[in-house]
């Protein structure tokens with residue numbers, strides 16, 4: 001008798017509830033049914049994604065500073081509203097900042113697609 005399965009060893013983890021050996025791919029323990037956390041957890045998304053709404057608001061209503069209100073920059077939004085988006089130039093700069101991923105909301109969170 002020859003052992004031939006040595007090069008096909010699977011990775012195992014152990015159930016957090018009953019300690020039974022499980023495949024790392026198991027989403028739940030077949031023995032006790034406890035859900036198993038995947039070690040490769042996703043990256044932390046910081047709240048809702050404001051990128052697309054801010055981009056659209058800046059594109060269609062940039063001169064009114066609506067995207068500034070949306071992202072929490074109320075004071076700048078009012079100034080943009082009064083100056084028509086700095087005669088459109090300010091709104092254009094904001095649009096470029098949003099598209100290039102350099103625009104931050106009032107919490108300092110960068111808007112990313």
Ligand SMILES: [Zn+2]
Nearest residue numbers: 015018029032
């Ligand atoms: Zn278990």
